[in-house]
Amino acid sequence: MLRVAVLLALAALVFTATPAQAQDxxxxxxxxxxxxxxxxxxxxxxxxxxxxxxxxxxxxxxxxxxxxxxxxxxxxxxxxxxxxxxxxxxxxxxxxxxxxxxxxxxxxxxxxxxxxxxxxxxxxxxxxxxxxxxxxxxxxxxxxxxxxxxxxxxxxxxxxxxxxxxxxxxxxxxxxxxxxxxxxxxxxxxxxxxxxxxxxxxxxxxxxxSTLAGAFLVTTPVVAAWLALAVLLLAGIALLVVVRRRDRATALPVQLQVDGQFSSPQGVLPGHVGVLLTGRADAVDVAATVLDLCVRNYLWVTDGPALHRRNPPDEQLTAFERAVYVTVVPGESARLAPFTVEADPLADAVRRGWLSRRPAQLARAGIRGCCYGAFLTVVLAFTVGYAQLGLVVLGAGAALVLGASWLPLRTPSGTYLREQLLGLRAVLLAAEPADDLVFARVLPYALALDVPAPARSLQAYWSDAGDDAARTRAFTAALVAAAAGTRHRVGAVPPVEQRAATSA
Missing domain, CATH: 2.60.40 (Immunoglobulin-like)
Structure with a gap:
């Protein structure tokens, strides 16, 4: 019995030690x-x-x-x-x-x-x-x-x-x-x-x-974000092509006289011509506005040249015309000298539905997107990673700014009016109105549309020059020179269209 007990004890020791002995x-x-x-x-x-x-x-x-x-x-x-x-x-x-x-x-x-x-x-x-x-x-x-x-x-x-x-x-x-x-x-x-x-x-x-290299790593969410941006960009480009194709310059035939009187298309004023054709107002538009105020008997021109108030500004004048009126003739009369008009003819064109502020609004939104994207990139790079998501936002903002710069300011109504103005220029280039009164009324539009100065004499009822064509042309040139310092706050329609080239 003792020998059996010893053998059983040795066997138990061997079997219990086996798992440990399997590992050195x-x-x-x-x-x-x-x-x-x-x-x-x-x-x-x-x-x-x-x-x-x-x-x-x-x-x-x-x-x-x-x-x-x-x-x-x-x-x-x-x-x-x-x-x-x-x-x-x-x-x-x-x-x-x-x-x-x-x-x-x-x-x-x-x-x-x-x-x-x-x-x-x-x-x-x-x-x-x-x-x-x-x-x-x-x-x-x-x-x-x-x-x-x-x-x-x-x-x-x-x-x-x-x-x-x-x-x-x-x-x-x-x-x-x-x-x-x-x-x-x-x-x-x-x-x-x-x-x-x-x-x-x-x-x-x-x-x-958790490093800068890791923060900018291309991951599945980042790839999805870039693909979404690419789809939006393609859709935006397609939309931009359609809009710009609709905005192509063509000329529509217009009637110079209706019932024996000059009628401007849709009641457009000379000061609107610049923003409708080129997307910006310059010295020519301000000079044309001053000339229009003379033709409409708000101002009187005398030798010098000098301008005199003939009738006070009334509700018929737009805010831009009123600003030009009080700037050029701050008192009852003033000698023509260089002047600066700080006014925005775009506001009236927007109010009439010819132009839109949407491109400027989109550009501002794009700039904000760029700023937010840059900030988000930095924050993500030093926190949770996925910093390229910030770059996606920045890229979207930059694309919005660029797209807005190519988006026409003109609405469909403004595009149609631009075509009518081009038609008016074609009519004025073809022949001058025979009626002096109609020709005088058309003269500010001819200046704004870059139509050459009249070759014949004109009965200038708004000036003491009478029918002296040379003095009339000299006064028009002096107006443009005096308005050369005019400031404007109108965003251009990119690419900036030349007034003469657009209206050719």
Missing amino acids: LPVLPQSAEVTLKLQRDGSLSVTEAVSVPAGTTMTRTLPLRTSADDAHDRLLTVRDLSIEGAGSADTTEDQVTFDLRGGTSIVRYTVDGVVGRTLGVEQVTWDVAAGWDTRLELLRATFAAPNLPDALTCLAGPPGSGTPCGAAQLDHSGLTRVSVSKLAPGDRVELTAELPAGTVPANEHLVPA
Whole structure:
């Protein structure tokens, strides 16, 4: 009976010791034996046997987010974690921490996400030892994979250093063996094995790194945003082509007289001609407005030349005409001299439905978009990443500014009126009105439309020059010269159209 009991006790000792003996145990206190096995599904089985001196503890922090390159971080997943011996483990989203106490502990776990693929070659990268808070006197490790590695790289020392391991090689059995002594606290031993293509599936999970390079990385949301911007740009370009084609310059035939009197198309004034034809008001438009005020008996011209108030401004005058009136003749009379009119003829044209402020509004919105995009790019670059989303907003703003600069100011009604003005110019170029009164009424429009000065005499009822054509032409030239400093606040219709070229 005693012999049977002894045999049973020995058998129990052998069977209970078998799991521990399957892993090589450390030969020195404060050392580790690590076994790595790459499974065919790409997961890495890790077994670590760690010898902890009695009365002390050893802690290892295993990060689950590691740097892959300047722009990428690698996310790892640890599962099937178990510890045999005096120790415990704490797992969070970002790391796994092992706390091992005196004696020999065996830690087993499986890691997913260690296999990457570059140019058709699988690479397995793993920190065999890293994050220990105490010195490792000796680290020995073995690595096995379904196929023999084509190349091995083993680095030891502080994270980021390029110091090769003291010993890392393949043995006769096909195992990769690594041996490093006296590893300082916080140092790491990083093993990278290049395997033949197709050995195992790649399972590396890369995410943008918390760096500037990572912040500007092209990701799925960024690609989707750029594609959305491209679609919007194509739609905007198509719309712009349609609008600009509708705004092409053509001339419509007009009647110079209706019931024996001159009738301007849609009641347009000489001061409107510039903004309708070229998108801007200049000295010619102001001079034509002054001449129109003379023809309409608001002003009287005498030799000098000098201007006199003949009738006070009334409700028949637009705000722009009133501004010109009081600027040119601030008192009862004034000698013609250089002057500056700070008024906006665009407002009246907008009120009448000929022009739109939409291009200017879109341009301002685009400028705000550029500012917001630049600000968002900086904020995202230094916070959560995806900084290219800010660049998308900036690009959208810039495209809006550029598109607005090519968007005509004219509405469909304004485009039709522009065609009528071109028709009026064609009529005036073809023949001068025979009636002096009609010809006098047309004269401001001829000046605004860049029609050459009349060759025949004109009964200027609004001037003491009478029918002196030379004095009339001299007065018109003096008006243009005096108004040369006129300011205007009208956005141009790009590309800025020339008055004569547009009306040819």
